[in-house]
Amino acid sequence: MTDQQTPNPPDHARPEQATDEEVAAAGKLSEALETVERARGRLYDFHQLIGHADLMLDEAVQKLREAGRDDIAEQVEKELVGRNVLHGRWTFQIVEDFDDHYWSTFRDCEATVRGQLCGGRRHVFESEMKESRRTHGQPRHEARP
16 A cells, blocks of 8 residues: 555444544553553463462372472472462462453443444554654554555
């Protein structure tokens, strides 16, 4: 595509009725969602790391028994193996609660607001920023592929 064509593809073009303030607000809400997505990834990291650590406890207990320290092995088994990380919860339950009651609501709200302000189009703010920052006619600065 050449620079003479519409700079923003239709799925990123600002709807005619959208104001600068509305596009900025929708963009900020989308940015907040991106931050929540990153946090969600870290929550899944936490979930998997705790699960791996819990399985490693089996090896630690076995090594303690091999070392003749059944007393300490039993202590580790009793206090740590299968322990809840929060009251009544393993990490899978934390992840599910987060997904069901925060992340999904956040995503739905962002999509609704984006629908109301930007006709459902994603990254309108960023698309306009790209257009204002790129060097027209310069290789690797094309408006779109």
